[in-house]
Amino acid sequence: MRAGLKIIRSAARLAIALALVSASTAGRAQDWSSVYRTVQAPAAAEPPAQSQPQQQPQAAQAPPARRNAKFRGAREAAVARSADSVAAAAAAPPPAAAAGGAQAADVARGEELVRNGDIANAAKIFEARAVAEGTPQEQSSTLFRIGMKWQTDGSQLPADKRIEARHAAVSAYERTLQLNPQSGAALNNLAQLYRAEPSREKDADVLLQRAIALNDSRKTVYLLNRAALKRDTKELDTAADLAQQVANADKWNPAARSMLEDIALRRDDAGALLKHIAWLDSQGLVVSALDTATAGIARFPQDGARLLTSVARTLSGAGYTPDPAAFANTDAGRTLAKLTDDPSLGAGVRELFEVLREPQPFGALDWWHDGFDPEQSPAPGSRAEAMQNLARRCGDFYRDAEDKRSEPYYQLAVAMMGKRNPDPRAIMGLAGILNERHEIDALTELLRTYTPGLLETKGRTIAAADFLHTYQLRLALGMMYGYVERWKSPGEPFYAGSIWMLEQARESAYFYNQEKKLPAPEQLRLPPDAVKMLSLGRLHDNDLPGSVRTRLDAASDYARIGQLNAARRVLDEDWQRSLPADLDAGLRRQLDAVKSQLGI
Amino acid sequence: MSVRRLRELFCIAALALVSATAEAQTPRVVQVVVTVTAEQFTQELTAAQRKSIEDRIAADVAAELARPFPLVEWHAQAGGASPAMTLTGNVIETNRRHPDRPGSGRIVLHWSAHAGSNDIDMSKIRDRPLYELDNIDRPISDAGGRFTSDLDVAALELATLEPNVKWMRENFLGNVMLADLVIPADAQLVLVPLPWIASKMGSDSELSVRYVGGGANAANLIKIRLTGVAPRLTEPQRGNTQTRFSDCIDGSESLNGANGWSQCVAPLGENPPKHVQVFATKYSYDANPDVVGGLVQQEN
Numbered sequence A: 001m002r003a004g005l006k007i008i009r010s011a012a013r014l015a016i017a018l019a020l021v022s023a024s025t026a027g028r029a030q031d032w033s034s035v036y037r038t039v040q041a042p043a044a045a046e047p048p049a050q051s052q053p054q055q056q057p058q059a060a061q062a063p064p065a066r067r068n069a070k071f072r073g074a075r076e077a078a079v080a081r082s083a084d085s086v087a088a089a090a091a092a093p094p095p096a097a098a099a100g101g102a103q104a105a106d107v108a109r110g111e112e113l114v115r116n117g118d119i120a121n122a123a124k125i126f127e128a129r130a131v132a133e134g135t136p137q138e139q140s141s142t143l144f145r146i147g148m149k150w151q152t153d154g155s156q157l158p159a160d161k162r163i164e165a166r167h168a169a170v171s172a173y174e175r176t177l178q179l180n181p182q183s184g185a186a187l188n189n190l191a192q193l194y195r196a197e198p199s200r201e202k203d204a205d206v207l208l209q210r211a212i213a214l215n216d217s218r219k220t221v222y223l224l225n226r227a228a229l230k231r232d233t234k235e236l237d238t239a240a241d242l243a244q245q246v247a248n249a250d251k252w253n254p255a256a257r258s259m260l261e262d263i264a265l266r267r268d269d270a271g272a273l274l275k276h277i278a279w280l281d282s283q284g285l286v287v288s289a290l291d292t293a294t295a296g297i298a299r300f301p302q303d304g305a306r307l308l309t310s311v312a313r314t315l316s317g318a319g320y321t322p323d324p325a326a327f328a329n330t331d332a333g334r335t336l337a338k339l340t341d342d343p344s345l346g347a348g349v350r351e352l353f354e355v356l357r358e359p360q361p362f363g364a365l366d367w368w369h370d371g372f373d374p375e376q377s378p379a380p381g382s383r384a385e386a387m388q389n390l391a392r393r394c395g396d397f398y399r400d401a402e403d404k405r406s407e408p409y410y411q412l413a414v415a416m417m418g419k420r421n422p423d424p425r426a427i428m429g430l431a432g433i434l435n436e437r438h439e440i441d442a443l444t445e446l447l448r449t450y451t452p453g454l455l456e457t458k459g460r461t462i463a464a465a466d467f468l469h470t471y472q473l474r475l476a477l478g479m480m481y482g483y484v485e486r487w488k489s490p491g492e493p494f495y496a497g498s499i500w501m502l503e504q505a506r507e508s509a510y511f512y513n514q515e516k517k518l519p520a521p522e523q524l525r526l527p528p529d530a531v532k533m534l535s536l537g538r539l540h541d542n543d544l545p546g547s548v549r550t551r552l553d554a555a556s557d558y559a560r561i562g563q564l565n566a567a568r569r570v571l572d573e574d575w576q577r578s579l580p581a582d583l584d585a586g587l588r589r590q591l592d593a594v595k596s597q598l599g600i
Numbered sequence B: 001m002s003v004r005r006l007r008e009l010f011c012i013a014a015l016a017l018v019s020a021t022a023e024a025q026t027p028r029v030v031q032v033v034v035t036v037t038a039e040q041f042t043q044e045l046t047a048a049q050r051k052s053i054e055d056r057i058a059a060d061v062a063a064e065l066a067r068p069f070p071l072v073e074w075h076a077q078a079g080g081a082s083p084a085m086t087l088t089g090n091v092i093e094t095n096r097r098h099p100d101r102p103g104s105g106r107i108v109l110h111w112s113a114h115a116g117s118n119d120i121d122m123s124k125i126r127d128r129p130l131y132e133l134d135n136i137d138r139p140i141s142d143a144g145g146r147f148t149s150d151l152d153v154a155a156l157e158l159a160t161l162e163p164n165v166k167w168m169r170e171n172f173l174g175n176v177m178l179a180d181l182v183i184p185a186d187a188q189l190v191l192v193p194l195p196w197i198a199s200k201m202g203s204d205s206e207l208s209v210r211y212v213g214g215g216a217n218a219a220n221l222i223k224i225r226l227t228g229v230a231p232r233l234t235e236p237q238r239g240n241t242q243t244r245f246s247d248c249i250d251g252s253e254s255l256n257g258a259n260g261w262s263q264c265v266a267p268l269g270e271n272p273p274k275h276v277q278v279f280a281t282k283y284s285y286d287a288n289p290d291v292v293g294g295l296v297q298q299e300n
Helices: A002-029 A074-091 A101-115 A119-130 A136-156 A159-179 A184-195 A198-214 A219-232 A236-249 A254-265 A271-282 A286-299 A301-315 A324-329 A331-337 A346-357 A383-400 A406-417 A425-436 A440-463 A467-483 A498-516 A528-540 A544-560 A564-570 A573-578 A585-598 B003-023 B039-044 B047-065 B143-160 B162-175 B257-269
Strands: B025-036 B073-075 B082-094 B106-115 B118-120 B128-131 B183-185 B189-192 B206-213 B220-231 B241-250 B253-256 B276-282
Touching (some): A119 A136, A119 A159, A136 A159, A136 A184, A159 A184, A184 A198, A184 A219, A198 A219, A219 A236, A219 A254, A236 A271, A254 A271, A271 A301, A301 A331, A301 A346, A301 A383, A324 A331, A324 A383, A346 A383, A383 A406, A383 A425, A406 A425, A406 A440, A425 A440, A440 A467, A467 A528, A498 A528, A528 A544, A528 A564, A544 A564, A544 A585, A564 A585, A564 B039, B025 B047, B039 B082, B047 B073, B047 B082, B128 B143, B143 B162, B162 B276, B189 B220, B241 B257
Antiparallel strands (some): B106 B118, B183 B189, B189 B241, B206 B276
16 A cells, blocks of 8 residues: 555656656747857866757758667657757756846747747847847857757747748858858758758758868768768768768767768668778777678678678688677677578578587588689688688687687688698698697698698799798798608708708898898897707707707897897707717807806 | 665675775776786896886777777876776786796786776686797797787777777776766756766766665665766756766665655755765767767857
């Protein structure tokens, strides 16, 4: 019983409160005195005051409704914010410098005319009052607020009066601009009124161009409004360029991204959308890239395969940091899951989810084989290329997480890479795991299958005098040959051995450093593990002095540039203990000197 | 004593502790700290060198986090008072192959955070590898600035990669105390001292006010939900954020409307002032909060 009374009391209080708000709101719509407030220069540390947002005019556009209210249609935006802003307006006390005397009388007369539907004459009175006193800046600001009020209140008027309110708003803004041609806000808002009339779209464009040229703090707003205008007049390339400028300035701006997506979705094919997705990927906006791609499949079913491929491409990028297996639980994953039975894409979607859930054998994939070539790299941009990269990325991810799934993912990536793939990452990932486990037979088989391709690629980088990539490939090959203890080539080609490759890697580094004129600390040089591998190779080649000299020279070089830890690593204690007692006296003296320098 | 009463007392004690901690905190301020503690680098770099690197990376991260989250003030330098939150990126070494040999393990960047004495769970932000065990080209010191450069790239990913930013928005930001004061106003409005323009709050953002209400014998944790964020155009709090009371929880009772207002919000206007904490339960970024439907709302 008591609970029941409580509910009734609460409901009654709520009803009274709502009625009060409603009454305040109704009064507020007729209140024009607020536009005549004295203009106060905002204090330095205080944000400037704003006209309280009330209802939205016939402003912009109609990009996807699921995006923010910023660039929704005017009425949608009005609905989105009106409740809050009306409540806010209701609470706002009268302006600091309330109209008094003649002003109050004029305002009251104007409000009476508005109530009677005589918008045109009310507008004349309000404008005359605005320019009756104050500085030109104050007059301009008052006229701007009058324009805003007509523009926002217009939607509350009866349909036959809205056009008059619109004319009144245009008049107020035009007079604002006569007094202050540099008013970006007036240029922008007037343009929004013009663009609603097909015959005045060009005028709107001119105004927005003027606003953009001001280069003020709201430039991105003007750019987006001009993008909306160009979008609506079907000048989609220009519209996209304008929106892209905003996105480039602030990649987190949701209105810019929404506009870009909306423009791309109005094209005849998915080309522009894919370009937008590539931009999102490049910015690390991978969640948006996935959402955009999956949403695009419904809009461009004929390009579904390209968009699905882009999903795999995004997931394989370094910017996608979550667990790949968790993709199914994302918005994009759920959208994509609805396509598992799609006649053209279903197989690709199912295989993608299976690969993300757990490593799959090469034979389990069919849809994603498109573009695969056992002898060459997958075709650029193909499904196979995307899947190969995705498998390698999963391998990297689980290797970092020290998860045993990394090996089968690397195996899939290697199986899909083709024998002459210039990208050694997948094969290096797998080789690293096999070496750690001392699985020499598997490593040997890996080398036998794939080194011809790496060597061929290296031939191309040498021919192109690409010293950096030549160095990297030689380093990778030298280490892999070292893993299987192939210190020298047993036959042709003569260079297929660890010692030769690592020596040549050092030479490539030398040429690269010369070409780039790098200062000593920034120069490429063999890392400690490679130095130790080369030293070990020479030892196996019965070249003890060469083996020792390799380490001593590298240690001196590291010490010279201050990399003392690297120097100590190549002179590790196990190695020193392994040295014979009858080591060449000169080498022994050199070793002692370097050790002394390093404090070991 | 009933289980419920015990639970209430526990909540009150916890709140008192939080309140005591929070009193010394500066609302809105998150301090970003970067430390390099991996032995490989502490041996090879002097303290001054390390500090220089740490300060530079912290400043970069703070500046980058301010882009998607202008609601918060991101500081790289320690100020006078305690920040509302401290976010720390630490370069550590894990999984050493040889326990006695620094540099034989993985070098990773590990993120953690705490508000006062409360740790924030950041385990979903995975350790970012800087140098793998089998990275044969890993630097040993900062020769040529390579370590600084690699660390900068890794640290900035917290603020530039969308999955990380999404996680920060949904899980981190809500723990940052944004204000310790609210002012009830007419028409169920609640004023919050958050600078409107600088905060760049989207209209669907939501705030939460928490405080201990009731008397000494019937203290309750009160949580108020505030929606309808908008600029405050008049005094008091002109230029700050105006919100609308949505609903509240007083202990275990859910309330809204006039009843909720009188029970949860109205006491905040009474003397002595209550110590409150304001958090963002939902934050959407709006690049131009003074633009609605394509219209600029103010001339200057």
